Amino acid sequence: MATIIFIPGLICDADLFADQIAMARETHRVAIADTTRDDTIAAMARRLLEAYPDDELTLIGLSMGGYIALEVQAQAPERTSGIALLDTNARADAPEASEDRKRLIALTEAGRFDEVCRTLSRKFVAQARGQDTALQARIAAMASNIGPEAFIRQERAIMGRRDHRARLPEMKIPALVIVGDEDVLTPPALSQEMAEALPQATLGIIPDCGHLATMERPEAVNRALAAWLTT
DSSP states (O other): OOEEEEEOOTTOOGGGGHHHHHHHTTTSEEEEOOOSSOSSHHHHHHHHHHHSTTOOEEEEEETHHHHHHHHHHHHOGGGEEEEEEESOOSSOOOHHHHHHHHHHHHHHHTTOHHHHHHHHHHHHSOGGGTTOHHHHHHHHHHHHHHHHHHHHHHHHHHHTOOOOGGGGGGOOSOEEEEEETTOSSSOHHHHHHHHHHSTTEEEEEETTOOSOHHHHSHHHHHHHHHHHHTO
16 A cells, blocks of 8 residues: 655645545555755655655645655656646746745845745635635644745745656556646646646646645545545
């Protein structure tokens, strides 16, 4: 049986997958990847592989976690039994996105990390969830747990990630692609692009949902994951 590795996104920790972990651990071994100590996606992937050297891996990554999952599969395809790519994409960072990341890094280095987190949290969720105080509190708590130094490392890693689109047709493993229909950070077209290129992909577009699908619509994500894991 494969170990399920949940891989969090930018300034997110295990709480990003709280509902999915509770569901998956009933039938699978479950672990959380460490995404806080490295400043390249390649190094994050190596750390994951070294942490579970004898395990067959089912990778579930959201946003930055999806970039890491793709890199793990590239580094050790023989050890990956399945990959779930949530609210993410297979492309390298666009120049305009990198410029925005540099601006957020500069603000963080200037001691304005809280301001950066508030800016990001508004983009993380569907517009209607912006006033969901409980959800916003959970997002803020995750960012606080990650902290400014790890945030800077993560942003630098994201800027330097490689483009995996050419590899997607070679990934002949079960794949699940999920995206919120209101995701402004990784819009549905990018998920459709991945699903069309992956040989064994299932695509799920979740209505009334933004970038943090696992927290915004956990029931819908859990249904999709449960069905996928049984295959």
